[in-house]
Amino acid sequence: MTTATATVPRAPAQSRGHAVSTFLHHHVWVRLAALLSLPMLWLVVAYLGSLAAMLVAAFWTTNAFTGAVVHQTTLDNFHELVTQSVYRKVALRSLGVAAGVTVIDALIALPMAFYMAKVASRRARQLLVVAILTPLWASYLVKAYAWRVMLANGGLVSWLLHPLGMKGPGYSLGAVIITLSYLWLPFMLLPIFAGLERLPDSLLEASADQGARAWRTFRAIVLPLLFPAIVAGSIFTFSLSLGDYITVTVVGGTTQLAANVIYDNITTGGNLPFAAAAAFFPIIAMLAYLLAVRRTGALDNV
Amino acid sequence: MSRLPRTTGAAFAGALVLALSACGGSSSGGGGGGSAAPAVPKIPMATQVGAGEGELDLVNWAGYAEDGTNDKSVDWVHPFQKATGCIVHDKIGNTSDEMVQLMKTGQYDGVSASGDATLRLIYGGQVAPVNTSLVPNYATIQPFLKDRSWNSVDNQMYGIPHGWGANLLMWNTKSVTPAPTSWGAVFDANSPYKGKVTAYDSPIYIADASLYLMRHKPDLGIKDPYALDQKQLDAAVGLLKDQHKTVGEYWADYTKEVQAFESSNSVIGTTWQVIANLIAADKKVSVKAIEPSEGSTGWSDTWMIAAHAKHPNCMYKWMNWITSPEVNAQVAEWFGEAPAQSLACEHTSDKTFCDQYHAADKAYSDSLFYWTTPTKHCLDGRGNVCTDYSQWTQAWTNIKG
Numbered sequence: 116m117t118t119a120t121a122t123v124p125r126a127p128a129q130s131r132g133h134a135v136s137t138f139l140h141h142h143v144w145v146r147l148a149a150l151l152s153l154p155m156l157w158l159v160v161a162y163l164g165s166l167a168a169m170l171v172a173a174f175w176t177t178n179a180f181t182g183a184v185v186h187q188t189t190l191d192n193f194h195e196l197v198t199q200s201v202y203r204k205v206a207l208r209s210l211g212v213a214a215g216v217t218v219i220d221a222l223i224a225l226p227m228a229f230y231m232a233k234v235a236s237r238r239a240r241q242l243l244v245v246a247i248l249t250p251l252w253a254s255y256l257v258k259a260y261a262w263r264v265m266l267a268n269g270g271l272v273s274w275l276l277h278p279l280g281m282k283g284p285g286y287s288l289g290a291v292i293i294t295l296s297y298l299w300l301p302f303m304l305l306p307i308f309a310g311l312e313r314l315p316d317s318l319l320e321a322s323a324d325q326g327a328r329a330w331r332t333f334r335a336i337v338l339p340l341l342f343p344a345i346v347a348g349s350i351f352t353f354s355l356s357l358g359d360y361i362t363v364t365v366v367g368g369t370t371q372l373a374a375n376v377i378y379d380n381i382t383t384g385g386n387l388p389f390a391a392a393a394a395f396f397p398i399i400a401m402l403a404y405l406l407a408v409r410r411t412g413a414l415d416n417v
Numbered sequence: 418m419s420r421l422p423r424t425t426g427a428a429f430a431g432a433l434v435l436a437l438s439a440c441g442g443s444s445s446g447g448g449g450g451g452s453a454a455p456a457v458p459k460i461p462m463a464t465q466v467g468a469g470e471g472e473l474d475l476v477n478w479a480g481y482a483e484d485g486t487n488d489k490s491v492d493w494v495h496p497f498q499k500a501t502g503c504i505v506h507d508k509i510g511n512t513s514d515e516m517v518q519l520m521k522t523g524q525y526d527g528v529s530a531s532g533d534a535t536l537r538l539i540y541g542g543q544v545a546p547v548n549t550s551l552v553p554n555y556a557t558i559q560p561f562l563k564d565r566s567w568n569s570v571d572n573q574m575y576g577i578p579h580g581w582g583a584n585l586l587m588w589n590t591k592s593v594t595p596a597p598t599s600w601g602a603v604f605d606a607n608s609p610y611k612g613k614v615t616a617y618d619s620p621i622y623i624a625d626a627s628l629y630l631m632r633h634k635p636d637l638g639i640k641d642p643y644a645l646d647q648k649q650l651d652a653a654v655g656l657l658k659d660q661h662k663t664v665g666e667y668w669a670d671y672t673k674e675v676q677a678f679e680s681s682n683s684v685i686g687t688t689w690q691v692i693a694n695l696i697a698a699d700k701k702v703s704v705k706a707i708e709p710s711e712g713s714t715g716w717s718d719t720w721m722i723a724a725h726a727k728h729p730n731c732m733y734k735w736m737n738w739i740t741s742p743e744v745n746a747q748v749a750e751w752f753g754e755a756p757a758q759s760l761a762c763e764h765t766s767d768k769t770f771c772d773q774y775h776a777a778d779k780a781y782s783d784s785l786f787y788w789t790t791p792t793k794h795c796l797d798g799r800g801n802v803c804t805d806y807s808q809w810t811q812a813w814t815n816i817k818g
Contacts, residue, residue, distance in 0.1 A: 177807070183521075183541065195811070199811070199815070201814055201815045201818060202814075204818060205814075205818075263676075264680075267676075267680040267682055268680050268681045268682050269680065269681070270680070285612070285665070285682070286665060286666050286682065365673075367666075368664075368665055368666040369661060369664050369665070369666055369667060369817060369818075370817075371814070371817045371818075376814060379810070379813075379814065380810065382511070382512055382514055382515055383512060383514050383619060383620060383810060383813075385514040385517060385518060386807060386810065
C-alpha cells in the first residue's frame with residue numbers, strides 16, 4: 116500500500132543490475148567483447164566467410180548434366196580462364212571500360228567541383244549539391260533504361276548529334292562507357308568537391324600574387340593537394356565499373372564484360388565454381404589498383 | 418541442399434540410353450557404357466490427393482501464375498485459392514538454369530519446367546513421378562505431348578504438359594524486303610541488315626544454328642540440333658561468330674526485344690509468338706513472324722512436382738487447375754503459346770487462337786526441335802562423342818567475344 120512496499124521487490128533487481136554494471140566496469144575485455152561480438156560476427160562470418168567460401172568454390176567443378184557442384188579440387192577452371200583467349204579479351208575490355216569511365220568522370224568532375232567549391236555562391240552551391248545527389252535516389256535500372264531510350268535509333272542522342280553531321284553510338288561499348296560515366300559521376304564528384312572545399316582560398320590567392328597563371332596554379336597547387344580526393348573517387352568509379360553487368364546488357368549491344376562472364380556462368384551455365392574462378396579477376400585487378408595507389412601515398416591520410 | 422548420389426558419367430549415359438532411345442531413332446547403344454543400372458533416383462509417387470495444405474510454393478515462367486497484378490482481367494490464381502484454400506506463392510524463374518537452381522533449394526512444391534530443365538530435374542532427383550490418374554484433366558491433354566522424352570522416363574510421366582511454342586523468325590515488314598523464308602536471313606554474314614539483326618542470348622541458341630547447318634550442310638552429318646560432336650559444334654560456333662558481326666544486340670528478356678523492334682534498333686531476328694503479338698498490339702511498327710523453311714526450335718513446358726514437396730496435395734490440385742480447359746486457355750492466350758489441353762481451344766476468347774498456334778497439329782508439333790539439354794552421350798544415339806551443355810556455355814561466351 117505504501118511506497119515502501121512497492122519498492123521492496125525492486126531492490127534485488129536493482130542490485131543485480133548494479134552488480135552486472137560493476138562487473139563490466141572492472142572487466143574491460145568482457146565489455147569490449149560484448150560490444151564487438153555482433154559486428155565481428157558479421158564481418159568474419161557473413162562478410163569474409165562468404166568471400167572465402169566463394170574463393171574455395173573456384174577450385175571445385177560441376178556435374179555437366181545436373182549442374183551439381185562436385186567437391187573435387189582441380190585447377191581446370193583457372194586453366195580454362197588463362198588459356199582461352201576470349202577471357203583475356205573480355206578482361207582487357209573490362210579494364211579499358213573501367214579506366215575510360217574513371218578518366219571521363221575525373222575530367223568532368225574537376226571543373227564542376229571547382230566551380231561548386233570556389234566560384235558558385237553559397238546558395239547555388241547548395242542547389243548544385245542537391246542536383247548531384249538527387250539522381251542517386253533514383254533506381255539504377257531506371258537510369259540505365261533511360262539511357263537505352265536516349266541512345267535508341269532516332270532517340271535523343273542521335274537527334275542532337277544529327278545537325279552536327281554525327282551519328283549516335285547506338286548500343287555499343289561506347290554507349291556502355293557513356294552510361295557508366297553518368298551513373299558513377301557523383302562518386303567522383305563528391306570526394307573532389309570535399310577536397311576542394313578543404314583547400315584554403317588563400318593558397319590560390321598567394322599563387323596568383325606570385326604571378327602564376329590559372330593553369331600553373333592548377334598544376335602546382337590544386338592538383339597535388341587534390342590528388343588523394345581524385346584517387347578516392349577513382350577507386351569508386353573503377354571498382355563499380357569493373358563489377359557492372361547490367362548496364363552492358365541494357366545498352367551494350369553485343370558486348371560483354373568480365374562481370375557478365377561471372378553472371379552468365381551462374382544463371383545460364385549453372386557453373387558456380389567457374390564463376391567463382393572468374394571472380395578472381397576483378398578481385399586481383401582491384402587489389403593491384405589499390406596497391407598502386409598506396410605506393411603513390413594517396414591513401415596515407417585515409 | 419540435396420546432394421546427388423554419386424554416379425559416374427558412364428552410368429548417367431547408360432540411363433540416358435534407356436530414357437532417350439525412344440525418341441532418338443536409330444540408337445546404336447554400343448557407346449552407352451557398361452552400366453545399365455538406371456540412374457533415375459527412386460522417388461515415391463503419390464497414391465491419393467487429400468485435403469489441401471493451405472499453401473503452395475511455385476517456380477514458374479513469367480505469365481504462368483497471374484493473380485491480376487499485371488492485368489486486372491488476367492487472374493487464375495485467386496479463383497484457385499478460393500476453390501482449394503491453397504495460398505499461392507510464386508517465384509519467377511528467368512531461365513531454365515535458374516529454375517533448376519531454385520528447385521535444388523528444396524523450398525518449392527512445383528515448377529513449370531521447359532525441356533532443357535526437365536531431365537536435369539528428373540535425374541537430379543529434384544522432382545517426383547506424377548500419378549496422372551490423380552489429375553483428371555490429364556486425360557484430355559493432347560496425346561502427342563504425353564510420354565515424350567522430355568517429360569517421362571520409361572513411360573512414367575514426370576509432370577503434366579502445360580503448353581508449347583516455336584521460336585520464330587520475325588522481321589519488320591517495312592525495312593526487310595523481300596520477305597525472308599529461311600533462317601539464312603539471320604545467318605548471312607553479308608546481311609543488308611547488318612547491325613540490326615537480333616538473336617536469343619542463351620547457349621541453347623546454338624541449336625538454332627545447328628538446325629540451319631543440318632538442313633544446308635548435310636556433309637556435317639548433324640541429325641539432331643542438340644547432339645553435336647566437337648566438329649559440328651565448331652561449325653555452329655563459326656556460323657554464329659559470323660552472325661555476331663551482323664547482330665545489333667542479343668535479347669533474353671522479351672520486353673527488351675519488343676522495345677528494340679519498336680525503335681527499329683532490330684529489324685530481323687528470332688522471336689516468340691507472344692513478342693510478335695505485343696508488337697502488333699502496340700502498332701508502332703509492323704512485323705511478321707513465321708516458321709522458316711528449315712523448321713524451328715521450340716519449347717514444351719511441363720508442370721512438375723518437387724520430390725520433397727511440403728504441400729503435395731495443393732500441387733496436385735494446381736496441376737489439375739492449370740491444365741483445366743478454361744484456365745489452360747487463359748494462360749495460353751496471355752503467354753502466347755499452344756495450350757496442352759485439347760479442350761482449351763473451345764474456351765479461348767479468340768476463336769482462331771488454336772489454329773494460329775497449331776495447337777492440335779501433331780505434324781507441326783513434331784516438326785519442332787524442342788529445347789533439350791545437350792549431353793555428352795549423344796541424344797541421337799551416336800555414343801559418348803557429343804558436347805555437353807557446359808561446353809555450349811563456354812562456346813557461347815566465345816561467340817560473343
